[in-house]
Amino acid sequence: MSDLLERLRGRGWRLTAQRRVVAEVLDGDHVHLTADEVHARAVERLPEISRATVYNTLGELVSLGEVLEVSTDRRAKRYDPNAHRPHHHLVCARCGAIRDVRPSGDPLADLPASERFGFTVSDVEVTYRGVCPECATA
Amino acid sequence: MSDLLERLRGRGWRLTAQRRVVAEVLDGDHVHLTADEVHARAVERLPEISRATVYNTLGELVSLGEVLEVSTDRRAKRYDPNAHRPHHHLVCARCGAIRDVRPSGDPLADLPASERFGFTVSDVEVTYRGVCPECATA
DNA sequence: ATCCTACAATGGACTTTGTCTAAGTCAATC
DNA sequence: GATTGACTTAGACAAAGTCCATTGTAGGAT
CATH class of the missing domain: 3.30.1490.190 (Ferric-uptake regulator, C-terminal dimerisarion domain)
Structure with a gap:
């Protein structure tokens, strides 16, 4: 995942503790968390992180093409870090x-x-x- | 669309003005309205119809397999009356x-x-x- | 090492979409 | 045309997400 952070920094991304935690939470295969789940796990490592920041960061990762949004049901969107392998x-x-x-x-x-x-x-x-x-x- | 109403009556559906209006609004090809759009159009013909009834009726039509739910974006679900032709x-x-x-x-x-x-x-x-x-x- | 400043984070109000409930209404049957 | 249980209604409620004014800070400049 550190290569992701490097890549993002290369694109002028300002690296904050919050963004790092969100990126770390999303690491892995077959990972499809909702924004709220990402937030819950991020809070474990960084208790003061706000929901808005998680939404913002996820949105940025999606715009940058590093993470995919998946809406399989009509409930919350899910975020899939496996964006570089088409699937x-x-x-x-x-x-x-x-x-x-x-x-x-x-x-x-x-x-x-x-x-x-x-x-x-x-x-x-x-x-x-x-x-x-x-x-x-x- | 009247054949739809007949089919539904055959399945024990109680035919009310509200349900008829919802079914009529959904008639057509390449129709993909949101629940709110269905409600807005239904209100034009039956001003007192409530949002809850539109939601209920759409839900019933989906359960009965007469209408498909489509979630193409992360905004409102859309309803597709073209359920009998796979697409x-x-x-x-x-x-x-x-x-x-x-x-x-x-x-x-x-x-x-x-x-x-x-x-x-x-x-x-x-x-x-x-x-x-x-x-x-x- | 410290300062600056533009960018980022915060939290709470707000919006959108949808569900639930209690009370009233009415379609279909007898 | 009376009955009855299914249907409808309005409004409260809930979940997911957005917006914004304020506060904080990463990273370059000094």
Whole structure:
């Protein structure tokens, strides 16, 4: 994760304790925390960090392309630090668990020109839904 | 749309003026209104209809499988009456316009067993993002 | 090492979206 | 046309997120 911080500093990011903590909390694979969860974990390390700062920092990380926003359900947005490896998501319809997945094939190529309505299509987001092993046995 | 009302009555739906108006407002192709927009249009025809009723009715239509919920952005959910023709969505990143699209190929088949993590995968939702012709020229 | 200042953080009010409840109303059946 | 349980209503409430005026501070300048 320190390479992330280095990269951000290179882009003129001012490195504060709050931003460092938010970046650290987001480190890892298959991590998909809500803003509130990020805040809760950040508070453990830096008790005075405010919600607004967490929202601001997450927003900046998203603008910088370092973190992805994922809205799999209609509840809170989730933040996915795995922005540099293209992937999609598999969501459990019961418990909400999320896994990163990498389908074969390119969904972008599957959208013929006749179905593009003149749009310049730049991105595609695929969400698979199902039931995870834990929820299936329970 | 009257066939929809008939179908619903067949399922024991009590047909009220409010429900009829909500169903009528949702009629059409490439229709993706938010609950508030549905309410605003319903009020034009039935001034005393309440927000709660619109939410309730939309929720019921979704449970009955007659209408789809779409959350393309992190703002309000949108309601798509085109539930009986499987399709995905193309969203303008600038103005938020939504079109229904039908890609070739089956994204479900593109998720190999090794990427399913033991999930029973039942559904897939694809959102294409880009810029619509109007926003591109503007 | 200290100072400066533009940028960042804070906390609380506010907005948006949606849910819940208690009381009143009415569609469908008899 | 009376009954009844499902439906509707208005408004309070809740969750997620934004905004803003104030206070604090990182990092360059001295």
